[in-house]
Amino acid sequence: MSVVATSPAPPVAAPPGARPRARSRTAAVHPADPGGWVPVPVCGTGCLPAQAPRSPRERWRIARRMTALVALLLAATVVLPLLGTRAIPRACRLMLRAVGVRVVVRGEPGRSAELLVANHLSWVDVVALSSVRPARLLAKREVRDWPVVGLLAARAGAVFLDRASLRSLPGTVAAAAAVLRDGGTVAAFPEGTTWCGAAAGPLRPAAFQAALDASVPVRPVAVVLRGPDARRSPEAAFVGEQTMLDTLVRGMRLPHVTCELTFLPALAPVGTRRELAARAAAVIGAATGVAHPVRRGRIPRRAFTVPVRGIPSGVSAVAVGDTPVRPGATLALRSSAHHRSCG
Numbered sequence: 001m002s003v004v005a006t007s008p009a010p011p012v013a014a015p016p017g018a019r020p021r022a023r024s025r026t027a028a029v030h031p032a033d034p035g036g037w038v039p040v041p042v043c044g045t046g047c048l049p050a051q052a053p054r055s056p057r058e059r060w061r062i063a064r065r066m067t068a069l070v071a072l073l074l075a076a077t078v079v080l081p082l083l084g085t086r087a088i089p090r091a092c093r094l095m096l097r098a099v100g101v102r103v104v105v106r107g108e109p110g111r112s113a114e115l116l117v118a119n120h121l122s123w124v125d126v127v128a129l130s131s132v133r134p135a136r137l138l139a140k141r142e143v144r145d146w147p148v149v150g151l152l153a154a155r156a157g158a159v160f161l162d163r164a165s166l167r168s169l170p171g172t173v174a175a176a177a178a179v180l181r182d183g184g185t186v187a188a189f190p191e192g193t194t195w196c197g198a199a200a201g202p203l204r205p206a207a208f209q210a211a212l213d214a215s216v217p218v219r220p221v222a223v224v225l226r227g228p229d230a231r232r233s234p235e236a237a238f239v240g241e242q243t244m245l246d247t248l249v250r251g252m253r254l255p256h257v258t259c260e261l262t263f264l265p266a267l268a269p270v271g272t273r274r275e276l277a278a279r280a281a282a283v284i285g286a287a288t289g290v291a292h293p294v295r296r297g298r299i300p301r302r303a304f305t306v307p308v309r310g311i312p313s314g315v316s317a318v319a320v321g322d323t324p325v326r327p328g329a330t331l332a333l334r335s336s337a338h339h340r341s342c343g
Contacts, residue, residue, distance in 0.1 A: 223260070
């Protein structure tokens with residue numbers, strides 16, 4: 001399938017007159033991503049700025065927005081089952097408006113079947129992306145339990161991934177590839193966890209296999225959250241030990257939050273999934289100004305066991321390296337070999 005290159009989206013920049021922000025100290029103190037199958041959150045509440053006591057105006061703003069959000073949630077439980085997926089974008093726009101989030105779109109969102117991949121900062125980027133480009137979300141199973149967001153994702157036909165079960169990964173990738181083959185669009189956040197915006201994580205390659213299997217392009221999307229002063233703001237980031245309510249209230253007390261979505265030129269589905277993930281990471285990092293480290297299969301060195309299967313009948317034993325293995329035995333392996341085959 002040919003991919004027509006579009007003109008590059010303009011770089012994400014602060015409006016004229018905004019003072020340049022000094023490099024965040026947070027970026028320098030983030031530990032490296034530990035790797036491994038299950039993404040481990042690196043950003044914590046230490047990435048968030050300290051907050052002064054709420055003023056009467058802020059308390060009123062939070063109460064007003066929370067009331068609007070609850071009313072919208074109640075209406076959504078009735079309306080969405082009747083209208084179906086065509087109501088999802090409008091519902092997402094109304095939700096963002098209710099909590100004071102503005103969406104700015106740059107670049108060409110595209111219309112054909114594509115795998116959308118974006119950096120992950122908060123629940124805000126999930127809803128913002130759904131408000132602009134309807135797509136089936138490839139999400140961790142926990143998202144289903146998020147207030148409002150989980151409801152919207154489930155109604156939109158999200159493909160949920162059980163990160164606690166490595167065996168479920170091939171089936172999840174196959175389900176995403178089937179959606180793409182049928183002409184649908186799938187949205188994924190391959191970092192696997194949220195970051196504060198001053199640092200970023202590697203893009204895990206599993207989701208990119210769906211695009212390769214379906215022979216559809218990958219469209220990277222760069223996400224930046226800005227506060228009322230047009231500077232990057234972690235206020236709406238969903239990190240650390242925050243609950244969904246914590247991050248909602250933290251963002252609601254601001255006059256508004258701007259979520260910038262920059263749709264970058266589509267990438268052809270060629271090469272390996274790791275190569276495709278690296279290309280997407282490079283262009284997203286160039287647009288946001290925050291580099292994504294490239295994974296090279298480094299994971300914690302821990303052993304696990306797998307049953308030995310597939311030995312032809314009539315063969316009494318086989319050798320794995322220098323170790324003889326008999327049918328029905330359990331073999332201890334280092335996790336690196338297994339992870340490279342599945343990651």
